[in-house]
Amino acid sequence: MELSLATRTVGEHTVLEVGGEVDVYTAPRLRERLLELIDGGVRHVVVDLGRVDFLDSTGLGVLVGALKRLRTADGTFALVCDKEPLLKIFRITALDQVFPLHRTVEAATGAGK
Amino acid sequence: MATVRLSFSPAPVHVRTARLVGVAVARRAGVREDLLDEVRLAIGEACTRAVALHRQYGLSEPVLVEMSDSGAYAVRVVDRAPIEAGIGLAALDADQLANESLDEDDLTTGVGFALLAGFVEDLQVRPVDDGIGTEVRMVWPVAR
Numbered sequence: 001m002e003l004s005l006a007t008r009t010v011g012e013h014t015v016l017e018v019g020g021e022v023d024v025y026t027a028p029r030l031r032e033r034l035l036e037l038i039d040g041g042v043r044h045v046v047v048d049l050g051r052v053d054f055l056d057s058t059g060l061g062v063l064v065g066a067l068k069r070l071r072t073a074d075g076t077f078a079l080v081c082d083k084e085p086l087l088k089i090f091r092i093t094a095l096d097q098v099f100p101l102h103r104t105v106e107a108a109t110g111a112g113k
Numbered sequence: 114m115a116t117v118r119l120s121f122s123p124a125p126v127h128v129r130t131a132r133l134v135g136v137a138v139a140r141r142a143g144v145r146e147d148l149l150d151e152v153r154l155a156i157g158e159a160c161t162r163a164v165a166l167h168r169q170y171g172l173s174e175p176v177l178v179e180m181s182d183s184g185a186y187a188v189r190v191v192d193r194a195p196i197e198a199g200i201g202l203a204a205l206d207a208d209q210l211a212n213e214s215l216d217e218d219d220l221t222t223g224v225g226f227a228l229l230a231g232f233v234e235d236l237q238v239r240p241v242d243d244g245i246g247t248e249v250r251m252v253w254p255v256a257r
Contacts, residue, residue, distance in 0.1 A: 057221045
């Protein structure tokens, strides 16, 4: 399934809803969208992975890149994910210790500020 | 013993095809249904790594994926990059991952290796027997 990207605003957070497959082919589009948001002045980003069926190391690299970029800009970056196969990927790579991970958008926008 | 071979030009767009074929053959070979997500991810990571190496070295030769089910489900992903580029599984720890100076390519490589090592119990990365390159060999049990 192709990558889908949609943004919405929840309070002071911009929620980027990602769907489909994030891999070596589609990750550049995700990177581009995140850069667009950050360069456009967005400082509190929540990426909702709820409709992602596949996520590989390239996609994870893009997410870490956005996290670092926002940190240096005094912003925040959080992920929403409740799918066990994806959570396992975060655990195996130790990225669960790097990203703020939430089960719901509400939790991410409430706690992530 | 059935063997399926797939070779593709080293472009990111073809990695998805390799994943789909790899999972289809795994299912047919009798790999447990709950392992198929891991098979898909591991084949994708091995192919992504091979494509990245070919692009880094400007190689237009195809990446080879060979799947066989003689006794177990074995997948070989073969690249043609110089050997020093590909051997060694160096997973990064959380501190390294969060390190500001680590660039995205290095991070992706480290994470890719972590995923391969984490998801594939029977994993080997070794020089190919013929010519230049490395092969990532992954084996999963099949239920017969």
